[in-house]
Amino acid sequence: MILGLIEHDRGILNPISLEMLTMARNLATDTGVPLEAIIVGEEARSLADRMPAFGVPRVHLVQHERLDDYAPEAWANGIWQLMEMLSPQAVLAPGTDRGNEVLAHVAAISDLPMAANCTEIQPGEPYRVTRLRWGGSLLEEAKLSAGTRLLTIAPHVIEPTELNETSAYVLETFTPELEDKMFRVRITRRIDKIGDKVSLAEARVVVGGGRGVGSAEGFVSLEELAGILGGAVGGSRVATNLGWRPHSDQIGQTGTRIAPDLYIACGISGAIQHMVGCKGAKHILVINKDRGAPIFDRADYGVVGDLHDVVPALIAELKS
Amino acid sequence: MNVLVCIKRVPATGATITVTEDQQGIETRNLGFTISPHEECAVEAAVSLVEEHGGSSTVLTLGESSAVEQLRDALALGIDRAVILETDGREWDPQATAQAITKAVQLQREQGLDFDVLLFGNDAADTGDYQVGVRVAHALDLPCVTGIKGLEIKDDRAIARRESGVGWELFELSLPAVFTVKEGINLPRYPSLPGRLKAKKKPVEQLDPQGNGGGLEKVRLKTPPTQFTEVEILGEGPDAAPNIVTILKELMLV
Numbered sequence: 001m002i003l004g005l006i007e008h009d010r011g012i013l014n015p016i017s018l019e020m021l022t023m024a025r026n027l028a029t030d031t032g033v034p035l036e037a038i039i040v041g042e043e044a045r046s047l048a049d050r051m052p053a054f055g056v057p058r059v060h061l062v063q064h065e066r067l068d069d070y071a072p073e074a075w076a077n078g079i080w081q082l083m084e085m086l087s088p089q090a091v092l093a094p095g096t097d098r099g100n101e102v103l104a105h106v107a108a109i110s111d112l113p114m115a116a117n118c119t120e121i122q123p124g125e126p127y128r129v130t131r132l133r134w135g136g137s138l139l140e141e142a143k144l145s146a147g148t149r150l151l152t153i154a155p156h157v158i159e160p161t162e163l164n165e166t167s168a169y170v171l172e173t174f175t176p177e178l179e180d181k182m183f184r185v186r187i188t189r190r191i192d193k194i195g196d197k198v199s200l201a202e203a204r205v206v207v208g209g210g211r212g213v214g215s216a217e218g219f220v221s222l223e224e225l226a227g228i229l230g231g232a233v234g235g236s237r238v239a240t241n242l243g244w245r246p247h248s249d250q251i252g253q254t255g256t257r258i259a260p261d262l263y264i265a266c267g268i269s270g271a272i273q274h275m276v277g278c279k280g281a282k283h284i285l286v287i288n289k290d291r292g293a294p295i296f297d298r299a300d301y302g303v304v305g306d307l308h309d310v311v312p313a314l315i316a317e318l319k320s
Numbered sequence: 321m322n323v324l325v326c327i328k329r330v331p332a333t334g335a336t337i338t339v340t341e342d343q344q345g346i347e348t349r350n351l352g353f354t355i356s357p358h359e360e361c362a363v364e365a366a367v368s369l370v371e372e373h374g375g376s377s378t379v380l381t382l383g384e385s386s387a388v389e390q391l392r393d394a395l396a397l398g399i400d401r402a403v404i405l406e407t408d409g410r411e412w413d414p415q416a417t418a419q420a421i422t423k424a425v426q427l428q429r430e431q432g433l434d435f436d437v438l439l440f441g442n443d444a445a446d447t448g449d450y451q452v453g454v455r456v457a458h459a460l461d462l463p464c465v466t467g468i469k470g471l472e473i474k475d476d477r478a479i480a481r482r483e484s485g486v487g488w489e490l491f492e493l494s495l496p497a498v499f500t501v502k503e504g505i506n507l508p509r510y511p512s513l514p515g516r517l518k519a520k521k522k523p524v525e526q527l528d529p530q531g532n533g534g535g536l537e538k539v540r541l542k543t544p545p546t547q548f549t550e551v552e553i554l555g556e557g558p559d560a561a562p563n564i565v566t567i568l569k570e571l572m573l574v
Contacts, residue, residue, distance in 0.1 A: 009484070070489070073463070097482070100443075101466045104451035108458035113415060113535035116443075116450045126535070133448060137337050138346070139542050145535040152450075184463040184493055192487040201485075205573055229573055237357075240504075247469075247504030248483075253445070254357045254503040262571055270335055273445075283571060285564065286551070294335035296551050301567055305557035313558030317565050318574065 001086065002028040004037045004056070005079065005093040005102065010069065011043040013050070016094035018160035020153040021054040023121065024092045028055075031123045033089065036060060038082060040075045041067045045171075052169040053162040060086075061173045070098065071186035076105030078176040083110075085174070088148055090127070095152040107150050114150040115142060119157045127151075135253030135276040156280070198232045200249065205231030206260045206281070208251055209239055210274075212267015212288065212307055216244040221311045222266060228318050234258065236274050252277035266307040270295025287311065321375035321473070324428075325366040325439040326421055326453075327359040327394060329387040330446045343540035346446075355390045358441030362501040364508040365471060366439055367398040373473065375436070376400045378428070382420055384409040388524050395519035396511035402522065403428075405529035411447070415534030418455035423530050425460060436476070440500045442467045457498035464498040465491045469505045 004024040007014040021037065028035035037051050040062045048059040062078040079102070083091060091106070093099035095117040107114035119139065120130040126145035132154050133140045144151070200206060207226040209219055219233065226233045235245035237252055251258055253273040259280030266287045268274060275298055278284065286299040287307045296302050303310050331351040338347040355363065366377045379394040381387045382405040391402035405420050412420065425435065438460075440453035450466075457464030470481030470488070473495070480499055482489045511519070554563040568574045 072466075097467050100450040101454070104454040104466075105458070105464075107451055108418075108455040111415070111534075113413070114449075114451055115536055117448060128539070131448075133541065134333070134337060134446060135448065136544070137333075138339065139544050141539040141542065143535075143537045143539060145537070185465055185491055187489045188492040189490040190484075190487060191490065229568070241507070243507055247507070250504070262568075262573055272333055272335055272337055284549075285554075285567065297548050298546075299551045300549055301564075302551045302553045303555055303557075303560040303564065304553065305555075305560065309558045310560060310564075313561040314564050317561040318568075 001034045001036050001088045002031070003083070003086065003088040003091045004035060005091065005099065006037055006039045006044070006047055007094050007096055007098050008039070008041075008044045008047060011041075011046065013047050014094060014096060014098070015160065016096050016099070016155045018054060019155065019158050020092050020094040020099070021056065022161050023153050023158050025055040027090065027092070027121050027123060031089065034058070036086075038062060038079055040078055043068065048169070048171050052166040055163050056169060057167065058170045058172065061171060063173045063175050064178055066178060066183060069187050071183050072098070072101050072105055073185055074178050074182040075102050076109060077178055077182050080106050080109050081176040082174050083148060090149040090151060093152045095154045099152050103150050103152055110148070112146050112148055112150050113144060114152070115144050116152050117154040118151050119154050121151060135273060136279070137272045137276055198230065200232045200234050200251070200256045200258055203232035203258070204261045205229040205264070206234050206251070206258050207231055207264045207266065208234045208236065208268055208278070209245075209266050209307075210236035210268030211238045213239060213244065218308070219244060221308070221315065224315055225264070225311055228315065231260065236268050236271070265295055265299070266311060268295055269293045270298060321369060321373040321436045322433060323366040323369050323375065323377045323437045323439065324380060324425065324435040325359070325362045325377065325394070325399070326380050327363065327390055328356045328381060328441070328444045328446075329353050329383050329390045330356045330444065337543070339541045339543055343542065344538070346541065353386070353389065355393060356441050356445045357503045358443065358501055360508045361503050361505050362439040362441055363394045363397055363399060364506045365501060368506065369437060369473065370400070371398075378403060378433070378435075380421065380424060381405065382412060382417055382529055383407060391524055392519045393511065395522050396515040397509060398515065402524045403527060404524055405527050407529055411538060412529070412531065413534050413536050414449040414451045415455065415536070416531035418452045418459065419531030420529035421452070421456050422459040424527055425456070427527070434496070436495045437473070437478075438462070438496070438498045440498065442500045442502045453498055453500040460498075462496055462498050463493050464500070465493070466500040467502050468499050469502050471499060471505065
């Protein structure tokens with residue numbers, strides 16, 4: 001069988017799990033084996049109801065009195081004990097922070113290899129996988145040889161697709177034996193973000209600034225533009241590394257991945273690590289005085305000019 | 321407090337990455353090299369932890385001899401000692417890398433140096449395997465928190481912070497422990513000139529890496545199909561403003 005690990009936070013589904021399940025279902029069909037799902041923690045029990053629409057006839061609920069909140073090592077041990085019982089040919093998890101983390105723990109416990117952030121899986125002996133390198137700027141084709149293959153699926157490479165017909169499913173509970181030690185890392189407290197600013201990841205318009213902005217003060221006009229458009233401000237790695245913006249505003253491989261309707265990139269040349277962060281933008285408008293900047297090759301609209309002239313003119317135009 | 325930070329030498333890539341003809345690596349002829357970004361912040365975290373709590377910091381890398389350059393960069397920032405697990409330049413898979421680092425840590429322990437905090441990057445910029453730190457933690461039977469953007473230490477307790485979609489998740493645990501760091505945990509300092517001069521003179525200890533390959537084997541690298549777009553130039557300088565507004569209206573953003 002193929003097992004898919006469903007990621008959730010206190011019972012709230014991470015939707016990347018559904019992309020992973022779609023990929024897992026294709027793999028199960030290719031290999032002629034059933035697809036089953038793993039859910040860890042009683043509070044996520046109701047998520048099982050969503051599984052049959054994705055072609056999952058059997059759901060395993062890993063249940064333990066201490067499995068109440070996220071504890072990666074305990075989750076992994078529970079999953080590993082279930083795997084020993086079920087002997088799946090592959091276990092898939094979403095390529096999210098938690099998906100990668102929990103599966104890495106499973107890999108470490110079992111001493112199995114793990115392929116992170118796969119975009120394609122070809123079953124066989126060995127499995128042949130394609131995975132992201134350089135944050136997605138390159139792809140790697142690799143062979144994965146193991147009794148049980150551990151794979152995480154890169155986000156947004158497949159549309160989550162429900163089946164037309166859904167059938168009944170079976171929910172089985174499994175209670176692993178967990179030791180105190182496995183809970184030495186668990187969430188002990190949460191701090192919610194305050195403020196009602198539009199988040200970079202969800203904004204419909206993002207105004208980004210790079211080296212060309214020149215200073216922290218240079219971002220004032222970008223802030224104003226974003227304010228008028230109801231959007232958020234971000235920056236390139238240069239802008240955050242120079243301290244012009246906090247790191248949480250970084251767009252790119254080591255920052256936030258954005259997916260706005262329009263990304264207005266000001267004074268950004270378009271390093272590959274930046275471009276992987278704005279791949280999800282529907283449209284890109286570039287404001288840059290260097291027409292030769294590589295970002296023009298990835299943009300829909302361009303203005304050749306100094307952002308310090310163009311942005312204030314645009315603000316004035318919008319206000320008039 | 322003794323802190324270990326594990327780093328990786330990676331090419332400093334620009335606007336494009338070119339795969340070599342044999343498809344086994346990337347063209348680095350015109351590129352400089354750097355410490356992988358998350359690990360640059362791990363180095364900063366190591367230096368500031370030792371400044372605050374005393375003790376010593378050690379930087380470790382697995383890589384070919386040229387990776388000494390990145391070890392010296394770390395020394396220049398204030399790391400006390402450097403160790404290289406020198407390879408012949410072939411890529412080591414994550415299982416083998418983790419074994420080699422584990423053995424090196426055990427060796428340091430036998431020589432009387434026990435680490436309280438072991439820092440890794442969350443994932444290497446080039447390979448993105450997301451697992452070496454976790455594997456080392458298991459091999460050494462230590463707790464591990466990945467992807468942290470905050471770390472406070474008081475006596476032998478640590479509070480690590482991780483960013484979630486809605487805020488922060490806090491993990492409180494006992495040391496010794498392994499942490500994998502994300503960029504943003506701090507803003508790395510620049511090396512001082514005396515720091516650079518001192519780093520040149522510091523010895524770099526060399527060890528033979530020991531580890532067996534696991535089951536993940538690279539076949540080839542390839543460039544994903546890039547969506548080069550046909551850019552519509554809206555104008556030059558501030559005169560382009562009305563045209564931009566037209567586009568904003570078309571996209572129904574104003």
